[in-house]
Amino acid sequence: MVTEAAIWAALDDVKDPEIPPVSVVDMGMVSLVAVDDAGRVRIEMTPTFVGCPALDIIRRDVTQRIIQVDGVAGVAVAFVFDPPWTSERITDQGRQRLASFGIAPPVREASGNLLSLDVVPPCPYCGSRDTHMENLFGPTACRSIYYCDSCRQPFEGMKTV
């Protein structure tokens, strides 16, 4: 009998193709795991960005990993939009792993204002808050580019969405 917990544990092995230390669970992309009596697994995932080119790779990687779990007879991965992915879904562990990769986790704003350019993340390298935005857009749809005025290091930050 396959447990949902076993599936969740295996999903933590599936990394974001563009951010290797961070798993799809860390990113908050998994919204539902269901296992039936026959060992068939249904996984619902919510895309970080609608146009993310990594979605097909993620679907493939999830399928390949989960089919290896003992007792799994089949895997279906569906992308859903309810609830929509927001950067609040990234777990605390995910935030730490993002920072370890040099990507500042999304800024959390109590105000609910998603798009203030005045709120900048601390530098993931030196921790300084003396940073500024260089470009709202970055190397992938979900990231912006910042610069640390303290250690003089450019760095990326996940967008708050």
Add this chain to the structure above:
Amino acid sequence: MENRPVLVELLYQLADDELVIGHRDSEWLGLAPHIEEDIAYASIAQDEIGHANMYYKLLEELGEGKADDLAFLRPADERKNAVLLERPNGAGTYLENPEFEWDYTVARRLFYDLFDAVRLDVLTRSSYTPLAQVAAKIRREERYHLLHHTTWFKRLATGTDESRRRLESGIAKAWADLGGLFSLGGVPTSEVFPATTTDLVDRFTAELKPLFADVGLAWPAPMLMRPPLGLDGRRGQHTEELAALLETMGEVYRTAPGATW
């Protein structure tokens, strides 16, 4: 489904709008004012093409055919995008003597982003749940485009005499086609799209007027609700430039039908 014809018509408008402006955005790559803007436009174009893909997939689910075929193979007179979005970025082409107009791009993009924000708000209240859910997600992404172009709009308006003069010329050019954005073509107000053209225009105006006032720009004459030349893109009426765009965009797809990437 009772409302299917209306829903299909609406989805073609959404998908075609995003696809065509996304293609125009992509033509800036390598030509944008500076490298940060090249990067920004790579992301913005990718977002828009991704949104178009999503809307085409909703059409695919409704039995309209394969999403890629809908994007690449439909002739110009079946396209439902607004004419404003198909206009070239400027004289020349991507490969030959591109004399693209950044001022026009900023004005057109800002107007479209604002219109799209208003439209997405309406779509989140659509009775067709899959569309309402997608719209709620896309709205969160589009905020970045609106913020970006608002920043550029203010920067050009308050920069130098030349940047302001150029922006005014870009605004005038985009404004001439603006009315066509608000045409709903064959989509009547209904549970699927619970708003009228007047609702959209009023909300758009209420958002944009303060921005013009902020930077001391005169509010242009009332927008023409019929585009010049009588072209209503929502009814399949387009310029020659759309046919050329589709020719370029679909070239590879048509050359190797059935190829997988």
